[in-house]
Amino acid sequence: MELSSLIKKIGHSLVEIRVRALKNIRSKLDHGLIAIPDLVQERMLFVFLLEWFNFPEVPIQEEVLELIGTLSKHPSGAQMLREVGAVEFLTQLSPNVDPRLRTIVDGIFDQLFHLPEALPSCPPTTSYEPHSVPSLQTVFKTFIFFLFLYPAVSTSVRCLKFSVFPWLSLNTTDRHILSSNESSLRSDNHNLVRTTCELLRDVIMQDFPAEIFLQRPSTVQSLLSLLGLNVDGDVSYLTFQALACLEQLCRNLRSRLRFYRDPSFCSAKQDPVSQNSSISYPQEVRATQHSGVSSPEEISTRPSVVGRPGQRVRGDGQDGDAASSSGSSSQRGAPPRPAQQSPLPQPHPELPPEMEAEDSLELQLQQWSLARFAVEAVEHALPLIRTGEKSLKVFQRVLELLTEAQGLLGDSIAPEVWDEHSLTAIELREKLQACIETLGDVICYYHGMTSSEQPESSLIHHRMVFTGTAIFTIRLLQTLLPVEKAGDNLPESTVAAIFLVCLDSSFSVAYPLIQESAVAYLEQACFERYSLYRRVSRVSHCMEAxxxxxxxxxxxxxxNWHELLELADQGIDAFLYHQHLPVVKECVQICSYLWKFAQASPLLQSESQKIFLKLLSHPVSPVKAETYSCTLSILKECLGVQNVAKPATSICSGVHFLLHSRVLYEISMFGLQDQFNLYCQIKHFTVH
Known part of the structure; x- marks a missing residue:
């Protein structure tokens, strides 16, 4: 029976046509006019069934999911669903459907990840041949590979935004290049290690996709071990080279991650998988690759990397050997999206014989996740901040690596890592807390060094290290740790370091947003220290005012009288700490001046009177005494005998601020307590 026209209608833009076509297929299936084996061969049927949920109007969702579930029970149907990306699609769809439909989606997942009785690479058996059953170890490794490659499907692992890259196979030549460089990195010859690091950074990391170094982590492990080298207590040149290599790898990994998220982000010329690369991709992707080139540069046996014109060596000392070793992989192309790759390792009949020697499944179980690499890079780089404290250049290189690794951490680790109880989350959480604790120790150490008596050059260096480490720490917390979870997950040393950052006034002026975030974390982590910070901050603000x-x-x-009165009001609260009495004289003189004029602003007079009353009733005795003394001086100046020849209106205006009922009440009722007996003198002048 011809099904193509009927299947095509399932993807029609009109909802009525889609519904009729789906019910037609269901009816034929129920009455035996068509069979499941007929439907599972139609690839577009699976595509249209999944796209059913992308239309604005989505009717009969339950029937569509039930049909997908029925098709997934057939091995070919399950394989076809995996190939069209059903795993990722249904993973994103499941939270958005009704709870009763999630049971159907879970049943589909069970079928998609059901282990077959034999691996796909096993030949079909016949009645007269012994039945080939895979070993228990092979089946177990395949099952572990399921969970490792698709952690998002497991409801128990939610701490990873991104786990591992799609697997890339290498031929013998490229495997030899990597193996040779790994051996050189472990050599006792420092010159060989140095040249290998330079070759790795300048050539090999440009030739190979960055994920190759996570899928075969021996090179990364060697680079991390170089970070621990010390020569007479100083950072060695090899460590400096390793930092540069790891920083370059972090940048390349972020670029590759953007590529996998949006393949159109990178142009064909920027694709690091060159024309003669031996990287192998799944069969369905190679079938869509094109071999056209647009320039002689692309026809070159060793095309150049963007920004590096001309030909360059391959990395193993042999030029032009790619054409003979790359085989069918000489065509240009891009790796597939992770969602389109089957969890089971696929057979590659087109691969050259040298590809078959690599145990891909074994290697995939040993590869590093993106999160693990980023955490390991941070963990190994942090000790260098203290080791290289005499070299600002080393600290700068370490900080650059930490910044790149922070981006990878944000791309790969989800906030659920702080609450989840899976083994992956527990391991990541412990390592992250150890790194955050180390950062706190570094901040506290260098903050103490900046306050000691040292040469100016050392103070500048220590201050820069303190500032850079503090900024990185707060940004790392912003990337990984939600503020509301700080109280349960921040180590004590880090809380103390954040407290020091909050109290650092010069830091808050230079980086106000970072300081604001630090205050938010401090409030959640330790309310006692936060309260102390608030009091200190208020006093500091008042003294500044x-x-x-x-x-x-x-x-x-x-x-600007409004601004002056506001500053004076804030400054009164700081008398307990500075007791700078000239402030009192300025305040009293301003009050006297603002009350001189008949057309003065009532608002200014009211605000100045509040300040004067605060000074008259201030709890600090010297402040109160100075207020009465300044008031008496103004009275003597305005009403003294030296002014007998002046007009009364001009000499009396200076004491108008004392004639208000509230001021007179304050002086009459509470001025008697003045131990300096200034009240009587003020009363004497006022009466006369």
């Missing part, structure tokens, strides 16, 4: 008030009040020219 006092200095600004004195500067503006003593300046010549027009004044």
């Amino acid at each position: 006092t200095c600004t008030f004195l500067k503006d009040a003593q300046a010549e020219g027009d004044k």
